[in-house]
Amino acid sequence: MKKIEAIVRPFKVDDVKEAIAALGLKGMTVTEVKGFGRQGGHKEVYRGAEYQVDFIAKTKIEIVVEAERVPEVLEAVRNSALTGKVGDGKIFVTSVDEVVRIRTGETGLDAI
Amino acid sequence: MNAADTSFILICAALVMFMTPGLALFYAGMARNKNVLGTIMQSFVMLGLVSIIWAVIGYTLAFGDDIGGIIGGMNFFALDGVGIDTLNSPADNLPHLLFMIFQGMFAVITPALITGAFAERMKFKALLIFSSLWIIFVYAPMCHWVWGGGWMGERGALDFAGGAVVHMSSGAAALAACLVIGKRKGYGKRSFIPHNLPMTLLGAGILWFGWFGFNAGSALAANGIAANAFVTTHLGAAAGLLGWLLAESLHGGKATTLGAASGAVAGLVAITPAAGFVTPMAAILIGFGGGIICYGGILLKSILKYDDSLDVVGIHGLGGTWGAIATGLFASIGAEGLFYGNPAQLWIQLESVVCTWGYCFVMSWILLKAVDAVCGLRVSEEAESIGLDVAEHSEAGYQF
Numbered sequence: 001m002k003k004i005e006a007i008v009r010p011f012k013v014d015d016v017k018e019a020i021a022a023l024g025l026k027g028m029t030v031t032e033v034k035g036f037g038r039q040g041g042h043k044e045v046y047r048g049a050e051y052q053v054d055f056i057a058k059t060k061i062e063i064v065v066e067a068e069r070v071p072e073v074l075e076a077v078r079n080s081a082l083t084g085k086v087g088d089g090k091i092f093v094t095s096v097d098e099v100v101r102i103r104t105g106e107t108g109l110d111a112i
Numbered sequence: 113m114n115a116a117d118t119s120f121i122l123i124c125a126a127l128v129m130f131m132t133p134g135l136a137l138f139y140a141g142m143a144r145n146k147n148v149l150g151t152i153m154q155s156f157v158m159l160g161l162v163s164i165i166w167a168v169i170g171y172t173l174a175f176g177d178d179i180g181g182i183i184g185g186m187n188f189f190a191l192d193g194v195g196i197d198t199l200n201s202p203a204d205n206l207p208h209l210l211f212m213i214f215q216g217m218f219a220v221i222t223p224a225l226i227t228g229a230f231a232e233r234m235k236f237k238a239l240l241i242f243s244s245l246w247i248i249f250v251y252a253p254m255c256h257w258v259w260g261g262g263w264m265g266e267r268g269a270l271d272f273a274g275g276a277v278v279h280m281s282s283g284a285a286a287l288a289a290c291l292v293i294g295k296r297k298g299y300g301k302r303s304f305i306p307h308n309l310p311m312t313l314l315g316a317g318i319l320w321f322g323w324f325g326f327n328a329g330s331a332l333a334a335n336g337i338a339a340n341a342f343v344t345t346h347l348g349a350a351a352g353l354l355g356w357l358l359a360e361s362l363h364g365g366k367a368t369t370l371g372a373a374s375g376a377v378a379g380l381v382a383i384t385p386a387a388g389f390v391t392p393m394a395a396i397l398i399g400f401g402g403g404i405i406c407y408g409g410i411l412l413k414s415i416l417k418y419d420d421s422l423d424v425v426g427i428h429g430l431g432g433t434w435g436a437i438a439t440g441l442f443a444s445i446g447a448e449g450l451f452y453g454n455p456a457q458l459w460i461q462l463e464s465v466v467c468t469w470g471y472c473f474v475m476s477w478i479l480l481k482a483v484d485a486v487c488g489l490r491v492s493e494e495a496e497s498i499g500l501d502v503a504e505h506s507e508a509g510y511q512f
Contacts, residue, residue, distance in 0.1 A: 044305065045364050046142075047374060047410045047423060051303040 001096040002070050006061045007089040008081040013059045019080035029062040039087035113198050114205040120334035127325025128217035132224050134318025139228050141312030142422050146499025147232045148509035154227035158220045165247050166216040173252035174260045181263035184256050203332045222278045228422030229286035230293045233496055236504045238489045245479045254281050269464035273330035275385025275435040276468040283429020284472035292480040293489050295419035297496050316373035323380045327387040341387040348399030352379015355403025378406035381431030386439040394442035406431045436461050
């Protein structure tokens with residue numbers, strides 16, 4: 001099992017959700033986060049004074065899937081989150097040792 | 113007594129009262145979220161504190177029998193002889209009590225204006241002591257000089273609704289305050305970003321609304337002068353908004369909402385001393401100039417390196433100064449300025465500017481130093497980091 005963690009632009013979240021739903025996957029976790037990568041921050045101007053705002057609002061989407069499905073999920077997330085401009089975000093894939101469904105006690109792939 | 117005038121000024125007094133909570137929102141939106149209540153409180157508390165001081169002693173010092181052109185006597189102490197009829201009223205068409213409370217609303221908002229200079233770092237206790245002393249030793253004499261039969265008014269200085277009494281005086285006190293109290297912790301190194309600009313815009317809207325009572329009411333009658341002041345006030349604010357946005361767009365590239373709110377207030381400040389003396393078209397020039405000049409004013413603090421948190425010097429100080437000078441240029445109703453063949457008026461206006469700045473700055477400086485010696489002006493470093501809401505009031509504006 002793998003966890004796919006995608007940091008995307010907030011306004012792209014609905015597109016990503018629809019692309020993932022179209023693959024028949026059920027369930028994801030979404031978190032509002034702040035950070036910066038190569039895009040850096042942005043400038044805000046208040047009464048003529050410029051302030052550098054380092055952390056930009058992004059959304060983190062987490063999905064756990066069986067390992068074989070990773071390539072198609074990566075493609076779906078990337079295509080749906082893409083604008084082509086700096087700041088589109090990143091996707092991380094990590095291994096997941098175990099999953100437990102709290103209600104039934106099922107584990108492994110059955111619990112996803 | 114005149115019923116129409118009385119009803120009009122009753123409503124105007126209420127409008128001016130509404131400016132103080134409006135100012136509280138205007139300022140609080142520009143503060144950081146940990147100081148939202150502390151900043152609101154610094155304005156709101158004046159409704160309690162100054163109202164009482166004004167009724168007991170401020171009013172008599174401002175409008176009591178003149179003593180040498182400098183100060184009013186104690187004949188109206190604790191509102192003695194200030195009653196429901198016009199007896200002894202400076203405005204013989206209004207109940208004396210109404211004149212007193214209309215003036216009292218001006219007294220309430222003036223020290224509230226100053227608080228923008230030291231927002232986010234002043235002790236609440238020190239604020240109360242300083243503001244009480246300031247009303248007695250700075251505001252009341254200024255008010256007497258200009259409106260209470262004192263020397264400035266006698267020399268012919270024009271100040272329709274408080275360019276010197278309210279705006280220049282608070283601007284000069286603000287400059288003294290930010291120099292005495294020092295910069296906020298981290299100023300120049302960290303960002304001090306307004307936490308809620310919609311709140312600031314709402315506050316600016318309330319100020320604009322209340323200002324109609326401030327300026328039109330200063331005619332002290334429901335008449336054509338009041339109508340003129342209403343129109344010049346509105347056009348001055350409108351032009352100030354546009355002037356600021358123009359300057360900001362040319363200088364910074366974009367028109368901001370904070371700029372629109374600031375420009376409207378700058379226009380309102382600038383037209384205040386002139387409101388009843390100039391035509392609507394002159395008001396547009398004065399407001400537009402106010403917007404541009406005050407935009408320049410707020411850039412001064414980064415050049416001169418003082419921390420005037422919410423730009424009281426740049427907006428009220430410079431805006432009031434420009435308005436006083438512009439009155440000497442454009443006055444044409446009931447008085448003539450330079451452009452209407454009376455250069456002497458401009459000279460008198462300049463004299464009033466220098467004296468107002470000089471007196472208010474020096475006196476405010478002395479009062480601030482005195483309060484600092486007695487109980488300290490500034491909160492501890494730790495309290496400043498936590499924010500005034502929790503540190504000074506044990507409350508938080510927002511529960512996340």
